[in-house]
Amino acid sequence: MILEISNLKKTYGDRTVVNIESLQINAGETVGIVGNNGAGKTTMFRMVLDLIRPTAGEIRSKGELVDRHDQWKNYTASYLDEGFLIDYLTSEEYFMFIGGLHEMTAAHVSDYLLQFQDFFNGEILNKGKYIRDFSKGNQNKIGIAASLMQNPELLILDEPFANLDPTTQIRLKTLIRSLKEERQMSTLISSHDLNHVTDVCDRIILMEKGLIIKDIHKTENTLSELEAYFAE
Numbered sequence: 001m002i003l004e005i006s007n008l009k010k011t012y013g014d015r016t017v018v019n020i021e022s023l024q025i026n027a028g029e030t031v032g033i034v035g036n037n038g039a040g041k042t043t044m045f046r047m048v049l050d051l052i053r054p055t056a057g058e059i060r061s062k063g064e065l066v067d068r069h070d071q072w073k074n075y076t077a078s079y080l081d082e083g084f085l086i087d088y089l090t091s092e093e094y095f096m097f098i099g100g101l102h103e104m105t106a107a108h109v110s111d112y113l114l115q116f117q118d119f120f121n122g123e124i125l126n127k128g129k130y131i132r133d134f135s136k137g138n139q140n141k142i143g144i145a146a147s148l149m150q151n152p153e154l155l156i157l158d159e160p161f162a163n164l165d166p167t168t169q170i171r172l173k174t175l176i177r178s179l180k181e182e183r184q185m186s187t188l189i190s191s192h193d194l195n196h197v198t199d200v201c202d203r204i205i206l207m208e209k210g211l212i213i214k215d216i217h218k219t220e221n222t223l224s225e226l227e228a229y230f231a232e
């Protein structure tokens, strides 16, 4: 079990925005989190990554409480938003910086980036631009590629398909699938794109007002089931 959540609550004032009794994520699963604006997806991710403190409850990664231990940081990578980037660096400088944190040499970083040629689609490297001057979609690509530099066992992405062009959306799905197959990587993806998320995930969790309303193992009916739910 890579992640185990129990009785997790986050309250702001008198509003409970996350209220998850129990959720378990198994190693190798690709899990999509769907739900309308304000459902609590990002807040849940922030608690899982120990970026904000729960009001109550526990989050364990491989059995260890994430707010008490650091071991999970060695195998957990994430890209939630552009706040994860360093906007006054160029993309190359940023990759070198992140690579340095993982004890990669400059040559190793350059070599690593070769596999992202398709994903970057010629828009990321050698542009002589600071990260702040890239489009949101291209910032996404930089953040996702950088998050994967540590060879994570668990990857957490917040709305990764938003702002990506259709070609890159498809390439991102291919990338996630191949990392699952090659390395048994587990992925948590929040998304408003029901098509992409049901396509790439084996399990879909539907949240509403902080609660888990459905936890579905994907079948050929899942997309239409979700579409019917959101059409109501």
Ligand SMILES: Nc1ncnc2c1ncn2[C@@H]1O[C@H](COP(=O)(O)OP(=O)(O)OP(=O)(O)O)[C@@H](O)[C@H]1O
Residues within 6 Å of the ligand: 012, 017, 035, 036, 037, 038, 039, 040, 041, 042, 043, 044
């Ligand atoms: N720091 C905060 N103070 C007060 N309320 C907050 C805070 N952070 C989040 N919220 C509220 O918590 C609720 C859940 O927000 P969250 O961003 O987790 O939802 P989400 O499912 O990620 O939504 P979206 O699909 O719009 O990204 C929202 O109503 C939001 O306004």
